[in-house]
Structure formats: C-alpha cells, structure tokens
Amino acid sequence: MxxxxxxxxxxxxxxxxxxxxxxxxxxxxxxxxxxxxxxxxxxxxxxxxxxxxxxxxxxxxxxxxxxxxxxxxxxxxxxxxxxxxxxxxxxxxxxxxxxxxxxxxxxxxxxxxxxxxxxxxxxxxxxxxxxxxxxxxxxxxxxxxxxxxxxxxxxxxxxxxxxxxxxxxxxxxxxxxxxxxxxxxxxxxxxCAATPGFIVPRIQALAMNEAARMVEEGVASAEEIDKAIRYGFGFRYAVLGLLEFIDWGGGDILYYASRYLEGALGSDRYRAPEVISRNMQEGKIGLRTGAGFLDYSGLDVDAYRLGRLKAMVELLRHFGLARPPILDR
CATH class of the missing domain: 3.40.50.720 (NAD(P)-binding Rossmann-like Domain)
Incomplete structure (x- = not known):
C-alpha cells in the first residue's frame, strides 16, 4: 500500500x-x-x-x-x-x-x-x-x-x-x-483474537460496572471514586500495564487479595483465574523470580524500575503534584 x-x-x-x-x-x-x-x-x-x-x-x-x-x-x-x-x-x-x-x-x-x-x-x-x-x-x-x-x-x-x-x-x-x-x-x-469486547471494552466494562456498584452501595461518592481513578488507578496504569503491574507487585499478592475479596464481599467476580494459581505453582511470580506474565530474564531490573518510576514522576509534574522536599534549615 x-x-x-x-x-x-x-x-x-x-x-x-x-x-x-x-x-x-x-x-x-x-x-x-x-x-x-x-x-x-x-x-x-x-x-x-x-x-x-x-x-x-x-x-x-x-x-x-x-x-x-x-x-x-x-x-x-x-x-x-x-x-x-x-x-x-x-x-x-x-x-x-x-x-x-x-x-x-x-x-x-x-x-x-x-x-x-x-x-x-x-x-x-x-x-x-x-x-x-x-x-x-x-x-x-x-x-x-x-x-x-x-x-x-x-x-x-x-x-x-x-x-x-x-x-x-x-x-x-x-x-x-x-x-x-x-x-x-x-x-x-x-x-487481539476475534472475541466479544476485544481488550479495552472488556476490561473497562468490568471497571465501570464496579465503580457504579460502589456508588450504589454507598462506598464513596461518584466524585471521590473518580478522583481515586484519576490519581490512583489511571495514574499507575498509564505507566504500567495491568499484567506488568501484577508482575511488579507479584502474582501471589493478587492471588491472596482475590481470595480475601471474594470471601469478604461474597462474590465470585473477584475470583482469580486459574492462570494466577498456575503461575504461582510454576514459580512465575513476576519481577522477583524473573518471569511472570512477562519475561524479565536478562533484564537490568534496577534500571527498569527506575525508568518506570521516572515516568510516574513525569505524570506527577503533569498533574502539578511534584513538589520539592521540606527541609529543616
């Protein structure tokens, strides 16, 4: 073409x-x-x-x-x-x-x-x-x-x-x-494969429904939930992809958090998929083990972390939230 x-x-x-x-x-x-x-x-x-x-x-x-x-x-x-x-x-x-x-x-x-x-x-x-x-x-x-x-x-x-x-x-x-x-x-x-919802609509439908459900349950106001999304959820995932973030913290953390939320909220919508358990059994926890959803073998992990943190600092500057330290004089 x-x-x-x-x-x-x-x-x-x-x-x-x-x-x-x-x-x-x-x-x-x-x-x-x-x-x-x-x-x-x-x-x-x-x-x-x-x-x-x-x-x-x-x-x-x-x-x-x-x-x-x-x-x-x-x-x-x-x-x-x-x-x-x-x-x-x-x-x-x-x-x-x-x-x-x-x-x-x-x-x-x-x-x-x-x-x-x-x-x-x-x-x-x-x-x-x-x-x-x-x-x-x-x-x-x-x-x-x-x-x-x-x-x-x-x-x-x-x-x-x-x-x-x-x-x-x-x-x-x-x-x-x-x-x-x-x-x-x-x-x-x-x-992506030909599947209902593709990638983004499928993920965002879950997130939007959960946000609406939290308003309905009185967890927080719509304004507070949206603030949390802008400065927490969206902030991190503008730099780290969802699967990369699992690896960043460790798939084991998601596994145990999912089990707790499923029981505490009484809903299987928080149940972790089988791949999370399988990765744990295979030792594919994430950065700590050199592999998770992504492969980190041969990677300079310190340089990688610093690069991601640098991108987050740039976002802080974009939002006007990057401030100098307060030092005693």
Whole structure:
C-alpha cells in the first residue's frame, strides 16, 4: 500500500468523521461515503454537517496547540463526502476502506459486500464494529483474506490505541500491512483474537460496572471514586500495564487479595483465574523470580524500575503534584 493511500469511510457518522480527521491530519485524502439513499437536499445537509464538524474538530486541535488556525482549511480540504450513487469512483481509488455504519449485522454485511465488489483486488477492507465478531461479517466480503476488524477508541482522532482483530480467513500479511498504516499516522495498534469486547471494552466494562456498584452501595461518592481513578488507578496504569503491574507487585499478592475479596464481599467476580494459581505453582511470580506474565530474564531490573518510576514522576509534574522536599534549615 502507498504510504499516503487514499482512505474511504463507509458512513459519514461519528466514527467515519473521527477516522477522517486522523488520516487527513497525517496527510491522506479521505472520502466519506454516505451509504443511505437520500434526496439531494438531505445529502447536502449531511455533507455540510459532516464537514462542519470536521472543521470544528481541527479548530479545537488548533486551540490545543497541535496545529495552527492556518492549517485548518487545507486539512479540511483533504476530506470529501459523496453520495452512495458516487461510491464506485471513490472506492476504486481507495487503498483502504473502513466501514462505520450502525451496529446491525445485516446492514454491515450489505455495505461491506457491496464495497468489496467495487474496490481494487488489493484494497484492504475493515469493519470498525465494537460488538460484532469479524467472522460474522467476513462471509459477505469478496476475498475475505484482506478483511479484518479495526476497532478505534473514541475520540478516534486522539486516542492512540487501535485494536486489530483478524478473522479466520485474514491473511497474516494483511495484519502487518494494516499495522504499518496505522503506525504511520501515529496510532498504536494491538492485535487481539476475534472475541466479544476485544481488550479495552472488556476490561473497562468490568471497571465501570464496579465503580457504579460502589456508588450504589454507598462506598464513596461518584466524585471521590473518580478522583481515586484519576490519581490512583489511571495514574499507575498509564505507566504500567495491568499484567506488568501484577508482575511488579507479584502474582501471589493478587492471588491472596482475590481470595480475601471474594470471601469478604461474597462474590465470585473477584475470583482469580486459574492462570494466577498456575503461575504461582510454576514459580512465575513476576519481577522477583524473573518471569511472570512477562519475561524479565536478562533484564537490568534496577534500571527498569527506575525508568518506570521516572515516568510516574513525569505524570506527577503533569498533574502539578511534584513538589520539592521540606527541609529543616
């Protein structure tokens, strides 16, 4: 695929607009295709609304210092909106196509199937579904070897992470090609199996439900819980991944803490998975034993710890919480 491949988005809604901003910002031409048949007047309103929102988004990025106000117009000019009657020309020129229509299996299959017959044989095709398994859609796509799911986190133009989920028919070389494209626009792709919830939505659903449950139980106010998340939970996991954090403290700590919480709160939702017990039996506790979920063999542990602590200090400075010591004079 060309470094600056033309991008097509099936749908001109929230997801299509976010993807358009991300790619236009990185130098690509983007065409959003309205997949719904409309009158000329209705299409004109949709087009004006989409381009207006994209212009406002770029203006907001200007106010945040990511670009200048003079950059806004040329960036917006890279984005166009076409009606479904003009989709063939737009799709025939696309290096990659992202589907972003509502979460209805039949609608997605219809839109993807039609697009796959209009693009070039080497054009990559991706759904952006957050709920539907890729293999429930791939059967509608011609040459499904070039099809996979690319799940963006909103706002798509800001959040670095993109979850890439291949299907059974996806060619591994296509996965690599998509990762290279995403990295070229400043994204951080991760590959995960085609499973409900992918990675982030599956974890965050548990965390959000537990936060809501604590409000319901009167554990703390919503404000206090959110403060705890910002300055404790989120602070640590901006530097250490969840599994890395298990290794940092030791898998045995999680094992015993989970057993206590399961009993004290009377809920098996705190029960540790079998892999935690298995790692303990195999001596894979984490940093202390040189292996856990991650492999630390040959690692300069002191330098590694110092590097992670340095990143935390930078976050303290970001939050305005890094203070000099108080010394007796």
């Amino acid at each position: 060309a470094t600056r491949a033309n991008i097509a988005c099936l749908g001109a809604g929230r997801m299509g607009r976010g993807i358009a901003v991300a790619f236009a910002y990185a130098g690509h031409s983007v065409t959003m295709i309205d997949v719904k048949a409309r009158s000329a007047e209705d299409f004109a309103r949709l087009e004006a609304d989409a381009l207006s929102e994209i212009r406002k988004t770029f203006s907001s990025l200007s106010s945040l210092g990511l670009l200048t106000e003079a950059d806004v117009a040329p960036l917006v000019a890279r984005v166009s909106v076409v009606s479904t009657s003009r989709s063939e020309a737009a799709l025939s020129d696309a290096g990659m196509v992202f589907e972003g229509v509502p979460e209805v299996v039949e609608l997605k299959r219809e839109v993807l199937g039609s697009a796959s017959r209009q693009v070039r044989p080497d054009t990559l095709i991706a759904s952006t579904t957050s709920t539907i398994l890729v293999d429930d859609l791939s059967g509608a796509v011609e040459k499904p070897r070039r099809f996979l799911n690319v799940h963006w986190l909103n706002p798509a133009y800001l959040i670095p992470l993109v979850e890439v989920s291949p299907g059974k028919a996806t060619d591994p070389a296509i996965i690599d090609e998509v990762k290279v494209l995403l990295e070229s626009i400043g994204k951080v792709p991760v590959v």
